Amino acid sequence: DTAVSQTPKYLVTQMGNDKSIKCEQNLGHDTMYWYKQDSKKFLKIMFSYNNKELIINETVPNRFSPKSPDKAHLNLHINSLELGDSAVYFCASSMGSGGPTDTQYFGPGTRLTVL
Amino acid sequence: QQQVKQSPQSLIVQKGGISIINCAYENTAFDYFPWYQQFPGKGPALLIAIRPDVSEKKEGRFTISFNKSAKQFSLHIMDSQPGDSATYFCAASIENSGGYQKVTFGIGTKLQVIP
Numbered sequence: 001d002t003a004v005s006q007t008p009k010y011l012v013t014q015m016g017n018d019k020s021i022k023c024e025q026n027l028g029h030d031t032m033y034w035y036k037q038d039s040k041k042f043l044k045i046m047f048s049y050n051n052k053e054l055i056i057n058e059t060v061p062n063r064f065s066p067k068s069p070d071k072a073h074l075n076l077h078i079n080s081l082e083l084g085d086s087a088v089y090f091c092a093s094s095m096g097s098g099g100p101t102d103t104q105y106f107g108p109g110t111r112l113t114v115l
Numbered sequence: 116q117q118q119v120k121q122s123p124q125s126l127i128v129q130k131g132g133i134s135i136i137n138c139a140y141e142n143t144a145f146d147y148f149p150w151y152q153q154f155p156g157k158g159p160a161l162l163i164a165i166r167p168d169v170s171e172k173k174e175g176r177f178t179i180s181f182n183k184s185a186k187q188f189s190l191h192i193m194d195s196q197p198g199d200s201a202t203y204f205c206a207a208s209i210e211n212s213g214g215y216q217k218v219t220f221g222i223g224t225k226l227q228v229i230p
């Protein structure tokens with residue numbers, strides 16, 4: 001009964017390939033996020049969607065494209081993978097109430113390794 | 116540019132001791148300061164949080180001290196236990212132009228509590 005789930009947990013691929021990471025939440029939340037955690041553990045927001053609409057879009061290469069088919073899902077598609085894309089990608093969700101106490105719940109992460 | 120500075124990056128504490136992690140921020144518009152705990156192979160999870168109009172918040176063995184004038188806040192873990200060994204992230208959130216909260220994380224502190 002995982003609240004925020006991601007697939008796959010591990011992804012190893014060659015440079016130049018296109019890959020997708022899927023995220024689903026069963027918490028009934030309205031807002032979902034993608035974060036990138038690099039090798040030094042630094043955690044940085046990439047995107048956020050509220051009810052399928054993009055609300056946060058940080059300076060991320062346009063090779064990264066989030067897609068939200070419904071408010072319970074936020075997938076991340078990455079084109080033309082580069083070595084520097086290797087990281088752990090975390091999906092998160094929150095109620096989306098907009099207030100400062102809108103707690104984010106994180107998924108278990110997807111470790112992407114680009115060879 | 117690191118908006119939330121965290122130190123130390125690693126910390127070793129004897130069981131029963133006090134673990135102290137410090138954070139500083141520049142942007143006075145931040146309006147909420149959560150701390151996240153991350154165990155290896157897991158996503159971060161909210162541990163405790165504080166609003167800037169409060170100087171201290173305590174939950175069990177975990178206490179946040181907040182100094183608004185100095186733009187600093189810290190996490191104290193009393194009676195540290197080996198089970199507390201994890202990476203701790205301080206964070207600060209701010210409302211974006213769309214009315215949604217954007218969370219900025221510190222670099223993280225890897226805490227090891229030794230028996």
